[in-house]
Amino acid sequence: MPMKYESRKFVDLILRVTSKWANWDPPRQINIGDYGTVNQDTGEFECEGSIYGDSFQATAAKLGVDLKELGPKLHGEELEIIVTSKGMTATKVEFSPQAGFQNVVEAGIRVQLQCGGDRGAALILYKPQYWSLPHDPGLYKLLQERPDPLDRKYIVTEVVKCPGYVLYLSNKTNESFEVQLGANMPLMPNVSVGGQSTLNWSEKVATGILRRANGTDATYIPLFKLKQPPAWFWKYMPYRRGEARRKEDFSSFEDVLQPWNWLDEDGVEQEYYDPRRGRGRVVRQIAPTVKLYNYYKAYIGLVVGSLRAHQQSFQIQ
Numbered sequence: 001m002p003m004k005y006e007s008r009k010f011v012d013l014i015l016r017v018t019s020k021w022a023n024w025d026p027p028r029q030i031n032i033g034d035y036g037t038v039n040q041d042t043g044e045f046e047c048e049g050s051i052y053g054d055s056f057q058a059t060a061a062k063l064g065v066d067l068k069e070l071g072p073k074l075h076g077e078e079l080e081i082i083v084t085s086k087g088m089t090a091t092k093v094e095f096s097p098q099a100g101f102q103n104v105v106e107a108g109i110r111v112q113l114q115c116g117g118d119r120g121a122a123l124i125l126y127k128p129q130y131w132s133l134p135h136d137p138g139l140y141k142l143l144q145e146r147p148d149p150l151d152r153k154y155i156v157t158e159v160v161k162c163p164g165y166v167l168y169l170s171n172k173t174n175e176s177f178e179v180q181l182g183a184n185m186p187l188m189p190n191v192s193v194g195g196q197s198t199l200n201w202s203e204k205v206a207t208g209i210l211r212r213a214n215g216t217d218a219t220y221i222p223l224f225k226l227k228q229p230p231a232w233f234w235k236y237m238p239y240r241r242g243e244a245r246r247k248e249d250f251s252s253f254e255d256v257l258q259p260w261n262w263l264d265e266d267g268v269e270q271e272y273y274d275p276r277r278g279r280g281r282v283v284r285q286i287a288p289t290v291k292l293y294n295y296y297k298a299y300i301g302l303v304v305g306s307l308r309a310h311q312q313s314f315q316i317q
Contacts, residue, residue: 006209008043009267010169012258013085013121018223019255020158021045022123026165026220027213032072032133034156035149038226040259045156045226049149051142059145065138072131072159080109081125081160081223088113088120088170110180115208117174119265124179126164129218132225133157135250147234154256158225164214165222171207172265227253 003009007024014022023030024044036048050056052067060067084090091112113122133139133155143150166179213220230252262270 003267005042005267006169008041008260009119009263010121010167011043012260012263012267013119013169014083014123014223015258017085018083020160020223020225021256022121022167023222023224024167026167026211026222028221030156030159030221030224032131032156032159035153037154038256038259043258043260045154045224048153051139051146051150051155055149056142056146060138060142063138063141063145065142067139067142070134070136070139073134075130075132077127077129079127081123081128081162082111083121083123084113085121087116087118088122089116090114090122091176110178112176112178113168114176115170115173117172118170119172119267120170122166122168122170123222124166125160125162125222126214127218128160128162128223131159131161133250140250143229144234150229151234152228154226154228155253156224157227157250157253159221160223161218162220162222163216163218165212165220167211167222169209171209173207175207226256228256229253 010024011022014020021038024042030045030047031050033051034045034047034049035051036046038044039046052071057067082090091114109124109126111122111124143155168179227250233252260269264270
């Protein structure tokens with residue numbers, strides 16, 4: 001059965017493994033501070049603006065916050081990231097620098113992946129860089145001052161950039177394939193490996209969807225993190241005596257869950273029974289996992305509220 005939205009299935013598989021959202025089109029820029037929603041059909045992030053935009057600049061100036069000093073922070077770089085979902089395993093990984101023709105050093109990553117017959121996804125990044133939104137009280141206060149554009153929106157708090165990537169979605173076949181990355185770097189006399197490198201991809205793939213690109217700078221964004229403010233973020237909630245103060249940083253922000261129901265091997269959204277709507281309908285407004293999570297939060301809130309009321313009545317007596 002042909003898939004209608006391969007992008008959503010790929011995003012779903014990678015999200016379940018990494019807790020990060022995959023960018024089906026890594027050359028498309030998704031930047032730190034972007035906010036928007038997720039398309040329920042394609043699984044792609046739809047940007048509506050940026051907290052570093054002009055309208056937020058004006059608000060920041062009133063608060064005395066300098067957004068130029070609160071730009072995205074780089075947290076380091078790795079050699080590679082290899083992500084495989086359920087239904088696919090990495091059976092062989094090699095990194096082997098060696099001297100080549102005309103004093104050119106070839107450094108490579110060779111990945112042997114095995115598809116088990118189910119729909120699987122793989123994402124390979126070369127020299128990924130980790131960027132994040134700074135945990136600064138001034139930036140936190142800025143977001144609290146702008147509920148209108150940010151309410152019920154998702155904010156990009158982390159991105160992973162890289163100069164080369166391979167994105168693969170299998171076709172439910174039992175097979176193995178190999179992907180190899182080679183970086184050619186000039187080797188000068190009496191000088192160790194360095195200088196400008198040129199990335200070269202080579203692959204042997206039987207079936208499935210493969211997307212790849214390479215360059216010299218970390219301009220591709222295959223992975224990013226989405227967060228949403230908690231329900232109390234724009235509500236005034238006075239503190240009670242003895243109550244622990246809430247942290248005024250982004251650690252209180254919640255991970256964004258999939259806005260779709262469980263997907264089968266072909267990416268088709270599964271139906272489930274809803275007593276309010278009847279059997280045989282796909283409820284698109286909210287997925288079961290999101291619904292259970294919200295019910296759980298509401299239940300905990302009722303329990304905590306009743307305990308506080310009981311404690312106050314006991315103190316009065």
